[in-house]
Amino acid sequence: MTPQDADLALLSGQMWHAPLSDPASPEQELQRALNQGASYGAVKTGLHRLHRLALPGAQVSAQAQARWPNSIDMALLAFDLALTAHKDAALSRLHARVVQQNRRRAALAGAYLRALRPEMAQQVLAQIKMSSPTARDDIHRRAEFALSQGDFTRALADIDWLEQTGAVPAAAVLRLQLIYRRDGAAALPQWLEESENAAAALWAQAFHIFMSEGDFQQAPHALARWQANPSPDATALSRAQTRLALETGDIQAAQALLDDRLAAQPPWQWQAADHVQWLRAGQLAQHDPAKLLEHARAACRVHARHDWLHHLCRVLREAVEDWRDLAHDRPARSSNTETALIAARAALRMGLSGQAARALAPARRATALAQDLHRLHCVRAEAFWTAGRGEAATAVQHAATQWATDSVQRAESAMLGAELALLAGDPAKAEQMLAPMAKSFAQRMALPLTQARIVFMQGDFAVAMAEHAKFNALKLAQTGTPAPPDVRDRIVEDAYTAARGMEGAFAPDLAVADSIAKVGLARITAAPGLSACLLRRAHVRGDLQFLPDAAAHIPRRIVHYWQGPPGPALMRAREQWARLHPGFEQQLFDEATATTWLRKAFARDMAARFEALGHAALRADLFRLCWILRQGGIFTDLDEYPRIPVTPWLRDARAVLCIERGFGTIANNFIAAEPEHPVCAMALDFVCTALDQTDAPYAWWHSGPAQWTRAAFAHQFGTGGTDVRFLSQAQYCRRVATNLPYPHKRSPDHWR
Incomplete structure (x- = not known):
């Protein structure tokens, strides 16, 4: 030396x-x-x-x-x-x-x-x-x-x-x-x-x-x-x-390589890239995030100009520090593109889309580099669409496309444009957006997933199955292990199987009423996949009739369920729901209090069913259904962060449901209803039946959105219900930031 x-x-x-x-x-x-x-x-x-x-x-x-x-x-x-x-x-x-x-x-x-x-x-x-x-x-x-x-x-x-x-x-x-x-x-x-x-x-x-x-x-x-x-x-x-070991999830190989390369040196002599890989390996191995954060902060001091280290440090802070404090810890706005992008993405992870857009502004004004302007515009478009502002997001996406300097950036713009078209319910436009990149970037994992959603909305379930098969092959090349069927596989396969022999009845140019007439209501409501396809189609076309009723009254109460350690993000969301809804009763249930409530409100077998479920997500799904049916009010997950009050949704409605942008299923992360509403009663019946028919329940399918979607479709088209206010994903996101990436979701115990 x-x-x-x-x-x-x-x-x-x-x-x-x-x-x-x-x-x-x-x-x-x-x-x-x-x-x-x-x-x-x-x-x-x-x-x-x-x-x-x-x-x-x-x-x-x-x-x-x-x-x-x-x-x-x-x-x-x-x-x-x-x-x-x-x-x-x-x-x-x-x-x-x-x-x-x-x-x-x-x-x-x-x-x-x-x-x-x-x-x-x-x-x-x-x-x-x-x-x-x-x-x-x-x-x-x-x-x-x-x-x-x-x-x-x-x-x-x-x-x-x-x-x-x-x-x-x-x-x-x-x-x-x-x-x-x-x-x-x-x-x-x-x-x-x-x-x-x-x-x-x-x-x-x-x-x-x-x-x-x-x-x-x-x-x-x-x-x-x-x-x-x-x-x-x-x-x-x-x-x-x-890098390859980390991306393929081979934690042991990654740690062995890191030990071989770094063990002989004190960490302050490592290169910045070594710190990044060491921290990522620690995250994958579920090491103590507080200790990882301590390492990241030290690494940022000796590699103060390394952007990715600062990004990792911020992510680790989100796993350790109270999000109420993090929300107020806003870095000085920077004209540096990388610094601005780090700040904007951190704000988006916390559900602060406006703050994200503001973080990008100085860099957008300062830079004249086309490739940087493209990146800044793409994240700005994301900030708009996560705030439910689809038209503004589309305008920014068009600007991003104009700034794209090469086929790589044009492909990124195309993917973003396709997502925005799907958000607006326009699969034909989404298909048109993706066409130029489909051959040039055929190995991108996001491509077959997006194409599957496009053709699913168009009622071509066989092609959607084929696109998922492409994705699963790409994923197998990454992990070396076939993945079990997930949400996407289940909904598409269900629709494909249920529509067999009647595929033409789901052509995109048919009215929903014509599809029902050709196939029969019972066959559609028995299949979450068919119900989702037609429910989303009806909503996009304005066919989900809602008649405001001044006599309707959804109780002013908000309930959450949480099982396990609270984590650093929960209190911020809970306090925000209370702050924006003064006068609402608010209650947080856990496993013990939910069991006690179920024993009082339902027959003994419902509490026993709840206790027998092996996963927190399954229990949360069953409890929310039982609670909303008996008590009425709002049930919301705590990874939903309201930016403005949701009270206007409740007016003149007997129930409020959101249709997800993915495959058109009903999102059960936010449910509002009067007590004993028929759509909730039907959903509970469907869930109990689905749970009884399996020894390996899957939260989303057997107890969650899949069964809610069947109930919503049956209520709307079977009983002629007109008392449910259906929200699009964009309408929902105008008021509530959804499915925030809380630290516990990186755990292997998470239901996904």
């Missing part, structure tokens, strides 16, 4: 254990060394250390630049360490050095990009002179920049030049990126196989592209080819192997 490395290790070790009592002291020490004649190399290393640790360094970097006025490295460090008010002047000095010396335009372009001035970066790179000693590196950077901007003609010309001048491995990596960005992931496997004597760097890049695509058929192949190359970088290869 060199003396400079030892100094970095010492300072990093101090910051690992605690923040510095005086953050300015390292700069002052470097100033003293500079004044005492420290060498160029020692000062340069010291400045790099200050920048990496995000410590003050503006004064000493300016002094170093004055001492070595011709050094481009010193000018770069002076720019990076300068105070905001002095950034432009520092950048001008750097520009002058680079132009004067006719070299290192790549470094200057990078500085302009960090200053959010891409037009100047492009101008600098356009003026590369072949006589420059750094022409090859500069042209390599120009090709990278052109790829990021979607200028494939410029990029291809530079790649060809690099290849012709002997930089074959570097040119091959750039060509791989060109094909991916221009033509899509589907074009890569054949091109790779046709590449003769591909170097390790090419297979390394291919591996990371396939991993970003979630292609677990091609990624292991690329990793094997990388490993087979002579003398691959052992550390980079180990990180790649760890």
